[in-house]
Structure formats: structure tokens, C-alpha cells
Amino acid sequence: MTYQADRLANFGTSIFTEIAALADQHQALRLSSGYPNTSGPNSLIEATTVAMQKGHNQYVWSHGAGPLRDAIARHEQRFYQREVNPDTEITVTAGATEALFLSAMAFVNPGDEVIVLEPYFEYYVPNAEMAGGVPRYVPLRAPDWTFDPDELAAAFNNKTKLIMLNTPHNPTGRVFTKAQLQIIADLCQKWDVIAVVDEVYEHLVYGDAQHVRLRDLPEMADRTITISSMSKTFSMTGWRIGWILASEALSNAVRLVHQFTVDCASAPLQFGCAAALDLPDAYYADLANTYAQKRDLLLPTIQQIGLKPYIPDAGFFIMADFSDLGFSDDVAFCKHLIETVGVATIPPSAFFSSGNKSLAKQWIRFAFCKDDAVLTAACERLMQLS
Template identity: 40%
Template sequence: MKVIAGKSLMDFHNQYPPMLGLPELREAVAAHSLANQGIACDPASEVVITSGATEGIAACMLGLLNPGDEVIILDPCYDSYVGMAHRAGGVVKPLRLRSDDMSIPLADLEKAFGPKTKLIMFNSPHNPSGKVFSHEEMQAIARLCIQHDVIAVCDEVYEHLTLNGTKHVSLRTLPGMAERSIRLGSAGKTFSFTAWKVGWMTGPSHLLAPIIKAHQFLVFTVPSNLQRAVAHGLNSEANFYRQLGEQLSKKRALLEQPLRDMGFNVLPGEGAYFLVADASKFLRPTETDVDFCQRLTIEAGVTLIPISGFYVSPDPPKQLVRFAFCKDDSKLNTALDKLRAYLLQ
């Protein structure tokens, strides 16, 4: 893919590519959707290439929301959702996930939907927790979306990063959801090329139409050489992304039991490269997750992320921390050694 990206600069013109993306990449995205989720897409009218999935999120919010429309967002969440919903004039309705396993409280989900609900932002596998939501949870979301005529924007950038045999299932595959859902994908996550900022969205043309108008004035298009390289990747490098789950499963296992042995309470996680743990055992009186992470960075030489920073609603949990295991095994082992030396002294 790197060779193709470089060679394309010399072999093709370097003028604006089509606003919706190069035909060859749109065709590759449509083929990828059909092969992996069984969702057929018309490359000409149901696929848009974006400057990373984050630009896709921005375009969705700006294109679909009117001032005062309510947006349900799973809490905690990727922080772009909230900022872009507010920028579009939306009213954010955070749905607090259970802090012990990041599952959706179905009674609270039911209450979150109302006459002003326009959109639900659904992210699975979930950032920041790595949670893959269950079929029961997705069925509940689908039922409520249909009942209240709500659009689902499905952030599925970690679709190939599922662990221990877990299968990713798109919300858009559920009955009644194909015509009310947008799917977002990412070459950065699929091929570990986050610097490239190439993403895509698929969905029905009537939903994409207003989103495309926002996309036009956000970025207009995406570098053509990178699009050609990603098209090759989707068409010919499936073996790479299909083995990511197995590799990451081993890395999570490398961390999980040693952290439990130290005294961390590790939350379940079936996707992405995040491990969330309850650090209550190690918190000093009045210390928060932020304080603990700062202390570990300075005194132990290991940096974790406090989960409270991902919450929208008030009074977030103050005992949860996140490990990222998309690192060389040597770095993970070094981090474990430093944590043992510091926390168990």
C-alpha cells in the first residue's frame, strides 16, 4: 500500500479527485461491505470517501441535525461526538453505560428516546472501553429507532479489531435499519495507517445527500494517491486486517492476567485495543483516576488514560483507567514490570 501511494503521485495527475471519492475506492468499499456484513451498497450513490472517520462524524452531524434536535450518545464516548453535535445545534442526551461492564441499561435506553430524538450515535466496538455490544442491545436500539423514526450513525472503525473469536455485526444489518443507518469505516484502523486519514461512509442515498453537502465544504475530497492505495488494500490485503483480532487478543491476554494478579479489576472487552480496569485498590484517599494516572506517569514511568475524561454526564466514575495494548510486546512487558515494582513495593 505504501508503494502504491508513492507511485500514484508520479503515475497519475494530482488534481482534485471526485468529491465523493475515486470510483475504484468506492467500488472497493461497497465490495468490502458486502463481503464482511452482507450489506449491498451502490458505489455511485451510497458510498462517500471521507478524510478519516472523524470528518465523517462531523459531516453527519452537520448534515443531519437541525438546531434543537436531540442526539443520544453512549456515555463514555469518543469526544468528537459531543463537540460536533453541539456545533450542529444538537442537544446531547448522554446514555450512561454500566461502569462494571459497559453494557447498556435497557430501561434507560427506552427513556432516552423521545419526540425530539433525531439521531443515535452507536459505536461498536466501543471507544474508550473496547466493548462489543450484544445482539439483545442492538435489537433494542433498532426497535426504538424504528418506533421513533430515528437515524443511527454507526461508528464501526474497529470492525476488524474484535478479540477471541468475537464477530462484529453491524446495526445496519438488523431488520428495518438499512434505510435509517449510516456506517463509518476507517483505513487508519483497518490497516494501522492512522496518519493517512482516509475513511468512508455507506448508507442510503436519501441520508447521504445532506451529509455530502456538509462534506463538500469541510474538506471536499481526499488525496487521490491514498485513495488508490486503500482501494488496493481493501481488494487485495484482507489477510492483514483479518489477522488483527488474533494478534490483539494475544496482546490483551499478555496484560490482563498480570493486571488482575496485581489487584486491578479488569472490565470485559471484546474489541479494539483498549483494556479498562478498576484501580480502586491503588487510589489514595481523595485521589481520582486523573490524579492516579498523573502519579503513575511521574513516579512509575507508565502512562494510563483516566476514563472520566470520556464522560459527558456529570459525576463520572473516578476509579477507571485505560490501557492501550497496540504496542510491541517488549513495551507491554516493560510497563508491567514497572507497575509491579511501583504498586507492589
Template identity: 40%
Template sequence: MTATPSPTPQIDSRLPQVGTTIFSTMSALAQQHGAVNLGQGFPDFACDPALIEAVHAAMLQGHNQYPMMSGVPALREAVANKIATLYGHRYQADSEITITAGATQAIFTALLAIVHAGDEVIILEPCYDSYAPNIELSGGVVVRVPLDAASFRPDFARIKAAITPRTRAIIINSPHNPSATVWTAEEMAQLAALLRDTDILLISDEVYEHMVFDGAAHQSVACFPELAARSFIISSFGKTYHVTGWKVGYVAAPASLSREFRKVHQYNVFTVNTPMQFGLASFMQQPTPYLELPAFYQRKRDFFRAGLAGSKLRMLPCEGSYFQCVDISEVASFAATGQQGDQAFCEWLTREVGVAAIPMSAFIAKPEGPQNIVRFCFAKRDETLTQALALLREL
């Protein structure tokens, strides 16, 4: 007799509203239709061979077992030195810098460390899609405050109005994904004044810190002592060195915050890939690669924008990051299909035109009104961008 299979036990989802991310969906659609993928934010070019050689050397030298839970000391020291040199704030490498399995893990771990059931965390929409699920998994309540609809700049009156006695933290992101705006020193000072008499903590997502254009400076939270004292600053080696698949990042925070961060970190990750940490520590001794990154990506931005100039896509400002947002309202060939909205446009663009993009609405929980903005990633080889631009100019 064949036994009847037992039914799989049912569970109540921790994230009932969450499905496959738009990034996976659009990348799969691009692959299906052979489209040029300017959707998901990763380079299609190689990193510096010297970085690969540094990791290989670390492997050959036997750095293949667990490192310290908080990260290889040489890498933490290199990060502390970089922050001190660029932003004027000296973090202690042993107690205030932690190496993480990418920036997303760092954000999630920071939330797990500080958020208790019912605590409120403010996010500024549109925003990176991991913020809200991470808050919910931490037991917190997501409080969504829209950025200015026209400029995507912070609206401090609305942020102030959203603060309650239950507010535990605010997450900010500059340079901003997806809008490519960059916070100014004045805006950082406004945030410091807003938080001055509160116990609200700050999580500052600075993964695009080395991609700020037109001679502007990245205004890291580390530049502002009042903010640094209450902040987790998060960055990404993957973004900086074109190795997003390595998933290595870091968090800088005062010792008291770092202690709580590490309590969680040791149980949800414990530690991070050893030879890559040693390789990165060696590679960081020469600052040229990250110091030249603004010019490297500004050239790509300018190349992409020049190519779009003759298209029906109206470009929004691009102050930083490696994203270019455009308004699709004047694309008559899409309007003629009878479809509406940025997601329908991105799907149509991928299938019919051969270029993949990401809809801005994917970064907003409940979009209001017509959604007419999409995001392209220009962290691509010139050949890739040229191929995409030739198709986009035909719109």
C-alpha cells in the same frame, strides 16, 4: 509616534466548556516525564510496507490532483465489496459510499447534515469525546444516557426514556471506546425494535470493526436491514491499517442520506488525499490484512492481560478494540498519596511510575461518585508493552 495596537475583538465561544483534550494533555505529560505512552490510541509500530508502496506507486502514476468529491471509485467499490462480503448488505459504491478525512470528520459531517437547531441527539456515556461538541456545533442538544455502570452495556429502558419528539438521532459505538465492550446481535435487535416506529436516525461508529476477540463476530449495523435503512455507518482505514495519521475513513449510508451527507462534505472537506485513496484501493484487493486483524490484536490483548495478572490493577473484560480498562481501587501506593480519582491517578502514574493512561472520567460529562477506572492502549510493540508491564507490576 508609535501607534497603540488595536485590541483583538472578543468573540463568544461556540464551545465555552471545551479546552485541550485529555489525550493531548496526557501525551504531553508522558513526553515531559519520559513515560511509556499507553494513553492515546494509536500504534507505535509501522504499517505494512506494501501499503506504503501502493501509495508511492499512485503518486508516481500521477494520481496527485483532486479526485471525485465522493472518493476514488475503486476505493468506494472496494469498501462496498468488503461490507457485502462481511455483513451481507450491498451498498451502491457510486451513491452510498463516501470517502472522508477520517472518522471524526465523517461523524461531524453526518451531524451537520441531519441536525437542525434544537434537535436532540442521544449519546451513550462514556463515549468518544468528539460526539458532544460535534452535536453542539451542529445546533443540536446533547442528551446523555449512561451505559450500565457495571458492564458498560446499553440500557434500553434508559434509552427509551430519553427519546422525545425532538430526538433526531442516536450515536452508538461498537466495539466500544473506551470500555472495550462489543454489542451483541440481540442488543442490535433490541435497538431496531426500539426505533422501528420512529424517524430517528442512527450514527454507528464502527472504527474498531476488525478488532473483535474470542471468536465473536462484529455486529455491524449493516447486518440488520431495519437499522441499515436509517443509519450512517462510519469506519476508519487509519485504525484498520495502522495509519491513524493519514486521516482517511468512510461512511456508508442509504442513497437519500448519502445525498445530504455529500452536500455538507463538499463544503467542509470537498475531497480526500488522492494517492492514499488509490493506494488503499489497491491494498484492499487482498482482504487478508483486515481478516487477520482480530487475531493480531487478540494476541496483544492476551500478552498485556497476562502481564497485568500479577499487578494491583483489576482488569475489566476486553471484548474488542485495542483498549484495556482496569480498576485502580486496590493500588495502595496511589491511595497513600492522599489523592483521589482516575485523573489524579493517571497524572501520578505518568509522573511517578512512568506509564501514561487515560481516565475513564474523560469520556463522561459529569461523572458521579468515585472514578476508579482507567484505560490503557495495547496497540503497541511488544517491547513497549513489556516495558510498561514491568513498571505496572511494581504498583
């Protein structure tokens, strides 16, 4: 007799858990996990402590504490020159993770199709499936990690309800161009589809690259759910505060699910986050510069040991092709790196559907969101492969 609900039948242990266990066993440096090994700014911790001391310890509005929604609206104005109504168009969630779940539960009926661009952040498909949705995969392919417009167009039909995408993109580190987003926008309009755009890396964009938002393209604001969070911009992945930006009608739907899922995200942390979003422009610029330097610290070693990296424009991951080293399987190569040199990475085939895993079989993903001491030590270990 199994008590587990049928809807969980396809869910297994995440690749991150498996790699973390092996990394522990071999005391490997973890360039696998997508979170920093240092905390974000002290001022956030102080602002949260003050909020607790002032008594902000009770439930707040389900859709978010007023000061945080106001701060998100100011952030919109400052970085995207957009007026957003904090009362009706912003919903504070328990991280982008909850926002993704709400987006699926609020809009997908059983049997609806959900287009997922792959490689995808590993929660998209379970979220779509929990809502009864049927994923339709459209791959991004190396070397540029982009989609084929005809293949994308062929995935849309009158059962399509949502498309889930991520820009700047994990794991490839590419940002979708305006022209690419326009192709997606045209298809969403043609087939009356809602776009869920995960933009958690919105502030980690390097050099001349530019983060363009689907919601800012003509006619897209009313059919786009934009998701972001504190995790990556403020190096506080454990705080679990994120948000959804959407029209009033779409916000109302996600709020219904949110209200009966978590009620509200952690109240005192919302006050700390409000202070964080108002940090000066210099904070955001330093963040991007620091990550660009970390990327550039790791890249030469990756090249020297014979891997061919895709140079990321954004995010904190580097995808690298290891086929010249005589390996042909990403999981086997990841295990080899952990066991022989003590560096943990992630096999990106985990971010593809079963039919398309071969597209990533010769790639691995390095995370460079670690302090320089860890990155330098990892480079020294990796050089043993040269």
C-alpha cells in the same frame, strides 16, 4: 473583546494533550494514545507511491475516487454479504472524524436532541453541539458496560434526531449484542431517529465475539449511517481516510456538507487505501490475532498489580478498576502512574458527561496498540506497583 465564536464556548483542551504533555515530562511509556507506534503494511505505502507517480495528484470526485469506493463495496460484500452501490451509498471522508462531523451537520437542526451513549469517543458531543444539537446522555455502566433499556427508552422523544454509538466500543472494548442493537433499532423506528454507528474497530474482534451491525437489522439500512476508516484496520491513523455507508438519501445530505468542508479526501492516499482493502482474508485474521496477543501480554500484569480489568472482546484498550489500590480519582491515579512508574494511561471520566463522571472515577484505560517491546517495558514498570 473576544473574537471566538460562541459555539466554541464549551470546548477545552483534550485530555489526550494534557496527558501527553505530562508523559513527555516524565519520559513515560505512552499506553495512553489510541494509535500504533508502528506503521501499517508496506504494500499500502508502495501503492500510494505508485499512485502519485502515475499522476493521481489532482482532485477526485468529492464523494471519493472510484477505485476506493469500489474497493469499499467489495469489502462490504466480502465481510457482510451486502450489495452496496458505490456511486450512491459510499462517501469517502477525511477519517471517521470527518464522517462524524458530517453526520451531525447533515441531520441536526438547532435544538434537536442527540442521544450519546457514554463513555463516548470525545468528538461526538462537540460535533453535535457545533450543529446546534443538545446532547442527551445514556450511560453504559460497569461491570458489563451496558445500558439500561428503560433509561435508553426514556431518552428518546419527539425532539430526538440522532443517536450516536460506537461498536466495537472505545474505551470498554465491548461489542454490542444483536439483542442490545435490536432495542436501539426499535427505539429509532418508534421515534423516527437516525443512528450514527462508529465501527472503526470492526476488524479488531477477538475469540468468539462477533461484531453485529445495526444497519443489518430489519428496517435499519435506511436510517443508519455506518462509519469506518483505515486508521485502525491498517494502522495508518495519520492517513486520514474513512468512509460513510448510507442510503442514497442520507448519503446525499452528508455529501453536501463534505463538498463544502474538504471537497475530497487526499487523492493518492485513496488509491493506496483501495489496494489495502483488497488484502487477503489472512491479513485481517492476522491483525485480530496480533492484537489479541497484545491484550493477553498486558492483562496478567494489570491483574498482578491489583487492578480488576474488564476483559475486552474487541478494540485495543483495556479498562481496569483500580479501587483496591486505595485511589479514588482516575485523573489523580493516571498522574500517579506517570510520575511514579512512568506509564501513561487515560482517565476515562473524560469520556463521560459532567453528571456521570463518577461512573468512571475508579477506572483507567490502557491502550495495547504498541509493539511488544513497549508493552513488555510497560509491564516491567507497572510491576513496581505490586
